[in-house]
Amino acid sequence: MxxxxxxxxxxxxxxxxxxxxxxxxxxxxxxxxxxxxxxxxxxxxxxxxxxxxxxxxxxxxxxxxxxxxxxxxxxxxxxxxxxxxxxxxxxxxxxxxxxxxxxxxxxxxxxxxxxxxxxxxxxxPRVREFLLQSFASNTRNPYASGDKGKLLTSTPPVVAAQNLFELQPAPITRKVITISPATTVQKAAQKMKSRMVGSLVVVEDNIPVGIVTDENFRDLVANGMALEAVPVSEIMSSPVICYSKGITISQAQLTMMKHGIDHICITEDGTPNSEVIGILSAHNIMLSEGNNPSILMKAIQRSNSTNELKKIRNKITLLLRGYLESNIPLNLISKIIFELNDASIKRIVERCIKKMPAPPPAEFAWLSLGSQGRKEQLLQTDQDNAIIFDDVAPEHHAATKAYFLELAKKVNKRLSIIGYEYCPVNTMAKNEQWCKSLSEWKEQVALWITNAGNDELLLSSIFFDFDISYGNVKLSNALSDHIFELTRNNKRFTSALAAVTLRNPPPLGFFRQFVVEHDGENKDTFDIKKRAITPLTDAGRLLILSHEVKNLSNTSERFDKLTQLEPSNRELYLACSFASKALLKFRTKQGIKERNNGRFIKLEELSKEEKMKLKRCFRSLKEVQDLVKIRFEISGYHV
CATH class of the missing domain: 2.60.120.10 (Jelly Rolls)
Known part of the structure; x- marks a missing residue:
């Protein structure tokens, strides 16, 4: 029955x-x-x-x-x-x-x-994969239809965050405590206690032959065996499961589950026949879960203090380092880090609104400008932002603007605390020049575009790269539409913008040497932002603008789109797309290494291979600048 x-x-x-x-x-x-x-x-x-x-x-x-x-x-x-x-x-x-x-x-x-x-x-396999992803990400249902492939339920699908977490390098302990097979269990236990470790690798000529853990010792005690007489060779787990140092979290979890073990030995060539260089434990993998983007996103959304967000930001940097070490494609890295950055900004704005004496008196939009607007801010650089608020009756305008300036002051301060330094030229929403009503912004950008001097061009170009981080998207769309209407068929403006695009020629001087800074605190360093990243960004912006393409701000994505719009230049634009990602990745790695924004590079510390890779990127920059020079009929490289 x-x-x-x-x-x-x-x-x-x-x-x-x-x-x-x-x-x-x-x-x-x-x-x-x-x-x-x-x-x-x-x-x-x-x-x-x-x-x-x-x-x-x-x-x-x-x-x-x-x-x-x-x-x-x-x-x-x-x-x-x-x-x-x-x-x-x-x-x-x-x-x-x-x-x-x-x-x-x-x-x-x-x-x-x-x-x-x-x-x-x-x-x-599919059941195992589901449970591994759920366990590794602390996500009760990683395939839930509402959240699948998302970091934020309110955002479009990006990538499966859990998968990227599992592709990170597994956290290896380099200091391995070893013993010989003849060591007694008692001496091994004493060594484990004195060194405060949970496992010992048993070696012969530094070749791993077994592993003993505190669990092995507990079993012996439970069985009443004499610890001083038993050699570890009788209780060790053998043969040893070995991997090379490139093992990912996913590989480690599957291996441990398959063999019913909690430790993996890391050797030079990934086999038991070479020297031990590390140990990987299930416990260390569990501790690394805090750097899972899904977990970080939840932590951001639930954070209740600026100090909490600052700690989360440090974990995002660890996540970024892991992605770079695993050679995850940069476009995927950028999307993940952008979402986490954007969520941090949004959370700060939300909390600051609650600290205001009253709700916002009008609809508004908080805009992220510059590299964050282009989804290229991997490292924490200085902040660039602005506020657009809806038009109100003239008699309420001053009070409304005062409200948003006070809000911006709070937000800018907290962004500074979590690691985004104040903009050195004050391009921030707390500056009244960057906090305006929609009508004021329309008047402002019209003035910049019709009076296209160098400064005006720089200011107006900012609004081709912005992204809304919080608020009413209708306001940012209205401003964007207005800007494109002003620039449509405006040859004077595009010619002037082309001239500015060429203000920084390829950064190689006589005899193919790098152009470096000649004075100041960064003397003799290479400014990768000014001399390489910005010129390529400017070229991509100008060329995509000439095709009247909106809502595409990322540099590599702009060049990818240009390959479709101009098939005859496909090879050049693909090279530029690659160069933009390579330069950004190079700067990010330098910034993580030096614990700064990665902008100024010490050339003497670069390998020959690294210098050659940079020079190949500069070749693409020169070719696209030559194209801009001819297409927009610019007589020289300088304005």
């Missing part, structure tokens, strides 16, 4: 991943072993530090909060409701829980037995 309770459980589970991937017979067998758990509101399911349960859980009814303990305060990092899974740690790691769970409503849970489910997961 069929078990009606198991049938009801199976009918419920089949509607949710990863159980919807199982065959009906598998699902029914599993459901027959499920434990039904009733939890009162306010009761904990498991606590941080508690020993693992024999189950992970699915919410049948009610809601469960997942909490992270931090300095005696519990931060809610997720809320699980019907069909969501949580408590996966026993499936992947043999250690106590790191998080805490609390029923925020009267709840019924299904406890899925680990010992029965684990063989199913190991033999079902």
């Amino acid at each position: 069929k078990n009606t309770i198991a049938a009801r459980i199976a009918d419920f589970l089949k509607n949710f991943p990863p159980f919807d991937l199982l065959q009906q017979e598998q699902l029914y067998t599993l459901a027959s072993e499920v434990k039904v758990v009733y939890v009162e509101k306010g009761r904990s399911i498991f606590k941080a530090g508690e020993e693992q349960h024999q189950y992970f859980y699915v919410v049948n009814k009610g809601a469960v909060s997942v909490l992270k303990p931090q300095n005696d305060i519990f931060e809610t990092i997720d809320k699980c409701d019907e069909g969501d899974i949580f408590g996966l740690r026993p499936l992947f790691a043999k250690e106590n829980y790191l998080l805490e769970t609390l029923a925020v409503e009267e709840s019924i849970l299904y406890g899925i037995p680990i010992d029965i489910f684990k063989p199913i997961a190991e033999n079902h």
